[in-house]
Amino acid sequence: MDRAPYDMLLDHKRPSVSLAANREQIAALTLMSVWRRRYLILFILLLSVTAAVAALQVLPRIYASEAVVQLELAHRTADRPATGAPTVVLDPAALVQNEARILRSRPLVRAVVDELGLADRFGGGGGLPALLQRLPPPLIEPARLALDTILPGRTEQDTAELRRERAMRQVLANLTVSTDNRSYLVSIGYKATDPELAARIANAVAEIYLRREVEGRRDLAQRRVAWIDEQVEQASGRLAELETEIAAFRERTNILEPGVPGAGGDGENVARQQLRALTSQLNAAIMTRMNEERRLARVQEIVAAGGTPSASDVQGQPLISALLERELAARRDLGQLQTRLGSQHPRVAEARAGLGEVRGRLAAEGRRAVEIARTELEAARRNETELTAALTALQRNMIEAKPDETALRTLQANAQETQTRLAALVRGRQQTLADAAIAPPSAVLAMAAEPVRAATSPRPAIVLLLGVAGGGILGVGLGLLLERRDQGVRTSGDIDDTAGARCLGMVPQLPPRDAVAIASETHHKASGMPIFQEAIRSVGASVGLFDATRGCRIVLVTSAMPGEGKSTFCAALACALASAGRRVMLIDGVPARRDAQPVEPARFEEASEGLPVPADGSAPKNSMVVIRRSASLRAGADVFGTDRFRTLIEDATSQFDVIIIEGAPVMLVADSLVLGRLADTVIQVVRWSSTRKSVLSTALRRMRDHGVSVDGIVVNRVNLRRHAALRFVDQCTFYVKERRFYERLAGRGRASRRMVVR
Template structure:
């Protein structure tokens, strides 16, 4: 069995960077959006949205039926507001000018006026207002096609078809309501604030008809207003005449009732009410005195109760009774004698028993005297309450008598005021009647206080649809919507955007950016490897040279360079092929190894057969001279992938592959290895240990941030060194629009340094 492969044998640890890792803060995940840059980058989408919206709006405007608007102005005089008030509320204030203006506008837009104008102008005979006279959908389509096809439709049986259409003499249903509704929808009346002018506008498909209707509405409104005001004035005159007659009758009846009431109540003088008041004063004085006596009796009764509850020691002082005072003195002497005898004799001694019996007798007599005094005071309280209650009943009865007298007096005064009010109202009604008669004469002679100050003229242009306003609105909405959409798309774009973003995401060195090789040919671009053959001093070639220099290719310890990526289609094979050709054209001995055994592409780039190649050499079927081929265009040596194998990983871990890389590093100045993607298989991990430098290719605005992070984290977990990151397929012109900190590297001013040959 052969020698066991040591995968770290040619790895120069003293010059390799530490294992890559991703910063915890995820530098690119929450990037800020440059609004101006985003709008610039998406300007073609925004312009397309604007153009589409404005074109659609213009077509819609052209499909709408044009309407012409005619306007007539009338002015009303507010002095007509001062002559007439509400007959049910004499003296009410007239309506304000704003209320009058709103009322006039409501009349102009009323259904009654609309019906009158429709009948006068016979608008029900016009298809514009009468739906039953409008052509059907098939007729409109036929007319539209006829306008396009012209004489070609002369062969169709149009006459026969027309005879079958509705409306050929058949009776139609009554569409008066629909005609009036259509008329009202086209009529509008407005007035600006603090103005007495009412503008009447009418829209019609015919300019002359719009003018005719607007003037007819103004004339009919003034005529109707005159008739209404004359009728209202005559009705007011009749109402006022009747009201004056009723008021005179009411005054006579009220005066008669007032006199009868005075006689019935005896209210010809104020003597009765004065006597009642004097009697009330005397009763109140007596009531106060009796109430005082009751309060004193209750206080004395309370003192007697306190003496009975507290004992008889202080009864003489509280009740002021000489008898009780003498009894207390005798009880005190008896109590002293009992005390002396109790010290001299025993409790059963006759003298001590007699002294104690005498003391009990004295105390019993004191209690009886206190009870007698308490009973007498309780009787005094009862008598005082009875007197007080009697006086209160007399006071209440007298109050009722005075209230009745006062109520009668109030009723009489109310009746007097009512009669006086009716007498005052009578001259006012007479004045209003005279005013109404004068107004009737004025209206019959001069008409209402309003006139047409500007008659409608034929409008030169259609006012509907408002094409310019619609286009402006479409422009604003589409531009705003396009801008918002651009920002949303920019926010949703989670791909790798710039070198500075990569630097925020990982500490691994960013060694360069490869622009699009042939940007001039947008639709048929050549592969980058072919561009290297034709261009010697383009920006793409210069970036390849910078990449080789920054990775250290050419140093004795740096000869093997590995290209890998996160996923496929990121440009690693194109970068490796372009690097090999560039180095070969610069005079270096270069060999390119296609180690992507699962999905090789190098043989297609150079126009070669897939085998024999690396697989055949490692498995022992062919020698190095048989698998290595020369690119005639550049002089680079190529080792293709070879045939398919069941386990590519076993081939890449073979000691023979390690020996091949070591031999090629001695034979050539540069060994370029094209590796499979990191996330596709573990092949890149194996090959990275054979290389002096490993480059991670990241495609600009294509590789997702999460994909790149996963690939870098996977390499970090396996302790696989990554020596540099390259941003590929960068569109320099669009990159400048992002306004990144490193966007100056694609500045147009640097073009003079890349001379084309």
């Protein structure tokens, strides 16, 4: 198949094809380009695999260990005080995420670093001191002195803190904490170059976390017990005062128990029953008023002091109870956060702000509670006033008796209330101590980390796969880019697509010894000559130079740039024509070219104006005359100077069958633009895989603009070995395939083929 350029889609002059055919053609061209660059791709692939193998040897082995902590969120919910007030229900997944954040917190990592002594292991691997240790020994001390002069000195405490900070950063970088939303498990993983160290750090993180959880629960229980002890002490003192007052009252009034028949010497009657009933009601009203007064006084005192009323003081107000529960939970959370994270942590600040908000709302509700308590006190007072009036009316009919019973009953009621509260406090203290002693932990170590001897990275299969994939992609990409960059003429299809002219033939490249044989008139002895001679004859036959019936033919051989190989081509073409019995004159060389050497025309006499002819007036048959243009002339002097060159050419037409003129490069010298008008045939020589198609197109366009028509293009100096590797199908393809045929053909006709070169 012919070679097609990748810019074919940008050429609007090409015939349109179907989309499927275009895609198939592009795919075929791409695969062919990859095949042509297969050795480059294989070389890059080999380099990539070698680099991957080297990376496997250089990269450190990383080992990972994992510890699993199981959270007991049900126990945490059970630890909350059971009240009738609504509580805030948190999502279990959010609680698990919170615990995961705590596991990755800096205070916990700092505790791990301090406990395992990682500051000495991880903290000295960077910074200027480490760089100083890498200097040659004579330079370490001067560099340290210079560093102390430029930078401020650090104390040992600052250095230790810096080392600990570096160790913390490294631990945080290699520590991973992952959670599963479907369970209460938290995985603690750590990666290190030492499997033992990875397991130790993962277990240390889990153990310190569990230890802090236990310490937090113990501290909370201790605070609860301390508060209960304080309340017990106050209630015990109040109960002792009430008992002393009751004993003194009984001794003063000689009343053992109030309301007992016969205790005062009077029997039970309706009036006494009514009096007792009214007295009981009045006592209840008095107690209600007194409670309301005490509650109002306590609420006012607490609100005035900026405190929060207790739940017993705000009965009937569930919002305050709920706020009290929220305040208790916020204080508990704040205490736990301060214990685990310290007072300066952002989460502690957020918890403190939340506690302040709840307390603000409690203060507002406290002021409202004061008004409600005052209203209830007024109602209690009105009720007491009414009962007092009724009792006064009843007492008018009977002698005021036993007023001290009411007072005694009141004292006893107060004592009973205080005793009941004291018993409740004692039971609460015992329950708190029992919970702290036997309550299950809120988190347990489900699985401890163990050293894993199998490295997690680097993975040889993945590294090698990446190396192979990267090398393949890089090789294919580079091959396609090089193929896209290659714009040289390499096949006859490039001539037809780019130059717009026909390809006369493709001439193989001669080995150096064969090129020397061409110059030394012994080309019939060169091993590579059969194919070369056949290619030269094919070019001559394509323009009719072997036709003896057409008279003298003037052939101009030119090129776009120097180094195309037209000199060797002209000499070979002249030799082929001479060996075929044609009389050939070769005007070889370009003026001012350093290798041009004038040839003296021996055994020739000057004809009209210096044309070399034989003595008998006619050129001999089967002869070739070589005339080199003088190297002493400046470029173009013989063409543009006088009409002598044109006259010589016209005189030679009667003496020779073919006149071959080697023209100068079209893009550099204007000789060919003038000589092209004198020539019957113009041949453009391009060098295989060297002359760019754009340069060839420009040269042909320049010649057409000056009225010179190019009959055909010859692709010269074709490297048959490289051409065969490119998988192009053209004339040179068969030169390679049928090399033995040309060798046998040259063997049969070599004895009869002679050339006379002058």
